[in-house]
Amino acid sequence: MKTNISIAYIDFGDRFDPNGTSGIERKKLSQIHELEKLGHVKRLAFYPKRKKNFLVNISRLLPYFPSTFPFVYNEKQLAGIDVVYFRKPSYIDRYTIRLLKDIKKLNPExxxxxxxxxxxxxxxxxxxxxxxxxxxxRWNRRKLHKYVNRIVLIAAKDKEVFKIPTITISNGIDFSRTRLREIPKSSSDDVHGIIVGNFEFWHGLDRIIKGMKAYYKKSKSVRKFILHIVGPTNNVLRIDQETEELIALGLIRLYGGLTFTELEKVYNVVSLSFEAFGLHRRFPGQISSSVKSREYGAKGLPIISACKIDYIPEDYPYFLKVSEDESPIDIESMIKFHDYVYSVEAQIVAAEIRDFAEKKCSSEVMMSPIISFCTDYYYS
Structure with missing residues (x-):
């Protein structure tokens, strides 16, 4: 029976500041923190050494070149490991498989x-x-079953993937590092909402902006709804004249990437949050298990989304599900939802949302199936 488990946490991608906008980095840190309950954890983080350029992007497409970026490792780093928690890179390539093969060769048990x-x-x-x-x-993932004991899925029900049994977890965050938002003290009846992300087409940012255009076309004297957008939008946001006017009037506020400290300041002025309005573009009926939905909960914010969220029942009073299609988001219905939620004191609303979220999606809850599986494997 093992008495001291050695664990390696392997991940790929850009280096992130724990104080940055990236909820993914904070999730990784919380996973490592939970894995430390099993034993000593060392992190092997592979990241690009140089910026992408035209030649690099072209070479990625070729059969024998890395699909993500080149990385090197020392076999000494891989020896004597009992558990490897390996986060999938953007693409599984021959270099991913080679790394897994070397890990298995050095640690057959x-x-x-x-x-x-x-x-x-x-x-x-x-x-x-x-x-x-x-x-x-697709070619390389067929080889995963030779080396991988379990596939870890987020909020999915598949019992087997690529001929490998699965463990299903839900995303979680470290609530001790995410404070409840401060409730704004204002007599204004303006409604402020926030959406955070590394935006892609499936976030459906266009749907809420189309909804805002329709809402403000009716009258310039309607109740103000202000949208705060945090994260890079270059891939998805087409700024036409109408959008430009909404930005100029301060009704759409673009922040780009923020540090977590800067992001907290934005959280402190909003009273609604938005998950995603276009996940059906990627996979119809997909259920979200995003890190940001956890952070919204930790901040005590009601959530509006076109997709279901794994930890929130649809009849939850602080959740509004809108249509899962291409129609513009109805801003008036969101404002009505806002007023219904805040018919009681905002501080009570925020506290109830956070308490519910913490019970459902803390980092401890997230990693519990992993801890149980490893414990049973080594201690039973």
Whole structure:
């Protein structure tokens, strides 16, 4: 029976400041914190050494070149490991498989848990420019079963993926690091809402902006609804004349990426939050398990979304589900929802939302199936 488990946490991607906007980085840190309950954890984070350019982007499409970025490792880093928690890179390529093969060779009795944050993911890799990368992924992921003991899925029900049994978890965050928002002291009846993300077409940002255009076309004297957008929008936001006017009037506020400290200041002026309005574009009926939905809950914010959220029942009084289609979001219905929610004191609303979220999606709840599986494997 093992008495001291050695764990490696392996992830790929840009380096993030824990104080940055990235909820993903904060999720990783909370996962590592929970894994430390099993034993010593070392993190092997692989990240690009240079910026992408035209030649790099072209080379990624070729069969024998890395699909993400080149990375190197020392076999000494991989030896003597009992559990590997391996977060899937953007694409599974021959270099991903080689790393897994080397880990298994050095630790034949060790566990390899392979997290796929979004599954199925083929549709989000759609597009002519991404097709060669997807083909390489499809070719290489067939080999995962040789080395991986369990696939870790987020809010999915598949019992087996790529011939490998699964463990299902839900996303979670460390509530001790995310404070309840401050309730704004204002006599204004303006309604402020926030949407946070590294925006892609499936966030459906266009739907809420179309809704705002329709809302303000009716009259310039309607009750103000202000949308705060935090995160890069270059891929999705087309700024036409109407959008430009809404920005100029301060009705749409674009922040780009913010540090977590800066983001908290925005949270302190809003009273609604928005999940996603276009997940059906990627996979109809998809249920969200996003990190931001957890942070919204921790901040004590009611959530509006076109998709279901895994930890929130549809009849939850602080959740409004809108249509899962391409129609503009009805701003008036959101304002009515806002007024219904805040018919009681805002501080009570915020506290109730946070308390509910903490019971459902803390980092401890998130990693409980992983901790149980590893404990049973090594201690039973």
């Amino acid at each position: 060790g566990l390899i848990l392979f997290e796929i944050p979004t599954y199925p993911y083929d549709k989000e890799k759609a597009g002519l420019g991404k097709y060669p990368l997807l083909m390489k992924d």
